[in-house]
Amino acid sequence: xxxxxxxxxxxxxxxxxxxxxxxxxxxxxxxxxxxxxxxxxxxxxxxxxxxxxxxxxxxxxxxxxxxxxxxxxxxxxxxxxxxxxxxxxxxx
Amino acid sequence: xxxxxxxxxxxxxxxxxxxxxxxxxxxxxxxxxxxxxxxxxxxxxxxxxxxxxxxxxxxxxxxxxxxxxxxxxxxxxxxxxxxxxxxxxxxxxxxxxxxxxxxxxxxxxxxxxxxxxxxxxxxxxxxxxxxxxxxxxxxxxxxxxxxxxxxxxxxxxxxxxxxxxxxxxxxxxxxxxxxxxxxxxxxxxxxxxxxxxxxxxxxxxxxxxxxxxxxxxxxxxxxxxxxxxxxxxxxxxxxxxxxxxxxxxxxxxxxxxxxxxxxxxxxxxxxxxxxxxxxxxxxxxxxxxxxxxxxxxxxxxxxxxxxxxxxxxxxxxxxxxxxxxxxxxxxxxxxxxxxxxxxxxxxxxxxxxxxxxxxxxxxxxxxxxxxxxxxxxxxxxxxxxxxxxxxxxxxxxxxxxxxxxxxxxxxxxxxxxxxxxxxxxxxxxxxxxxxxxxxxxxxxxx
Numbered sequence: 001x002x003x004x005x006x007x008x009x010x011x012x013x014x015x016x017x018x019x020x021x022x023x024x025x026x027x028x029x030x031x032x033x034x035x036x037x038x039x040x041x042x043x044x045x046x047x048x049x050x051x052x053x054x055x056x057x058x059x060x061x062x063x064x065x066x067x068x069x070x071x072x073x074x075x076x077x078x079x080x081x082x083x084x085x086x087x088x089x090x091x092x
Numbered sequence: 093x094x095x096x097x098x099x100x101x102x103x104x105x106x107x108x109x110x111x112x113x114x115x116x117x118x119x120x121x122x123x124x125x126x127x128x129x130x131x132x133x134x135x136x137x138x139x140x141x142x143x144x145x146x147x148x149x150x151x152x153x154x155x156x157x158x159x160x161x162x163x164x165x166x167x168x169x170x171x172x173x174x175x176x177x178x179x180x181x182x183x184x185x186x187x188x189x190x191x192x193x194x195x196x197x198x199x200x201x202x203x204x205x206x207x208x209x210x211x212x213x214x215x216x217x218x219x220x221x222x223x224x225x226x227x228x229x230x231x232x233x234x235x236x237x238x239x240x241x242x243x244x245x246x247x248x249x250x251x252x253x254x255x256x257x258x259x260x261x262x263x264x265x266x267x268x269x270x271x272x273x274x275x276x277x278x279x280x281x282x283x284x285x286x287x288x289x290x291x292x293x294x295x296x297x298x299x300x301x302x303x304x305x306x307x308x309x310x311x312x313x314x315x316x317x318x319x320x321x322x323x324x325x326x327x328x329x330x331x332x333x334x335x336x337x338x339x340x341x342x343x344x345x346x347x348x349x350x351x352x353x354x355x356x357x358x359x360x361x362x363x364x365x366x367x368x369x370x371x372x373x374x375x376x377x378x379x380x381x382x383x384x385x386x387x388x389x390x391x392x393x394x395x396x397x398x399x400x401x402x403x404x405x406x407x408x409x410x411x412x413x414x415x416x417x418x419x420x421x422x423x424x425x426x427x428x429x430x431x432x433x434x435x436x437x438x439x440x441x442x443x444x445x446x447x448x449x450x451x452x453x454x455x456x457x458x459x460x461x462x463x464x465x466x467x468x469x470x471x472x473x474x475x476x477x478x479x480x481x482x483x484x485x486x487x488x489x490x491x492x493x494x495x496x497x498x499x500x501x502x503x504x505x506x507x508x509x510x511x512x513x514x515x516x517x518x519x520x521x522x523x524x525x526x527x528x529x530x531x532x533x534x535x536x537x538x
Contacts, residue, residue, distance in 0.1 A: 024505060043490055045500045050322065054326045057301070063330065066300060066303045
């Protein structure tokens, strides 16, 4: 039922698992369309969001901002996050 | 006969003075007061309001509108849905205010006037309980701390004075805050502080380093950043360039001196660190790159009674016993760690026994304990961990617990074990818990 991860999504999943030390989570098994935050999915919180944002800036050179098309939507799922970051890194 | 009426410090400011800035628009003191009046008219009847506005401006307007209606703001320690439901149930006649969106329509009456809005700041009695702050108590049930208007207004002017903000009217200071206004630190330093001093509050959402940079760029000098170590750390790691800042205020968790120096170098400003507790509000300050020692703000007197440090002030209803270990050096003090089961996660206070109680209350949990590995001397992350005796999965336990406590306080990891290492008297000795935590860490690495 869970859709498979694209290579970009797998790379992002690995970043998240690594940065947040999610010991019992396998990056390849994360459902890219599952909600990541609060009492859903991975159960991430706002401090996690900040750590992920810093890691994304370091790895992808993309600086997330709270006003980016409603950052809650961007961060909602692994798929939405990867898609946003990928589109921001595409050359203009 | 109630206590003396105290006019809102806002009357000291001109109605045309800039109170807030939001989405590129400057909101004057007068407009803010008009918005407060308009909001107050729309509030339902009720003695207590739980303000869960996410938008900073909406939160500020609603906070004062509630007071204007003679009601009290409840400031929950946590905003998880069940925690809010518990609060509503326990406070008769209370209501939950989801959000208040400031529209032109709401302030139409005041805006129709062509001159700067002349709505007067509301008069508030000194002894009116403007807010009640809830914190995690050491016994598991929340503690309530009533804040009179006198207490909040007095604190506001002390803090503004520390920033030098009451001095130069021609150079209003612009405040950008990452600290949310619904906890005591943000309430005092990013909202109340603007009452009687020339400060303009930025109300755009500010969270990521990029937001901080944009908001600071968009604010004219002099600029004050009100933040916390977790956000300052992220800001420094981002390497983003910042405009010149006058002061960077930090609170809620100890600020590493190296980080303070880095912030001063990057901002050309000075770092002002604040120490306080929900019960008493902001108590003391220091400039961490200049000296290690702290000074109490003038309003407070501190005395040592046995092992405890007890603080009093005219505006505090009762003496406050501090939960930290203080070592006095003349008029100043050195701050050592916390004394009890309350720890900080992400700058916010949580009671280990409270989270443990909620864990034990779940179906299918036979035994369990929530610990702070950092407090046990294991690792730097301040995340909580839990050991549970249950036939359910750790994942199920986590999901249920997430409905009852804020996401930051949900233990990670939750480890299912056969039995807890309880001593004969049923207690869990620190050494046994530490050994358990170390064992688990070791086996997960194998």
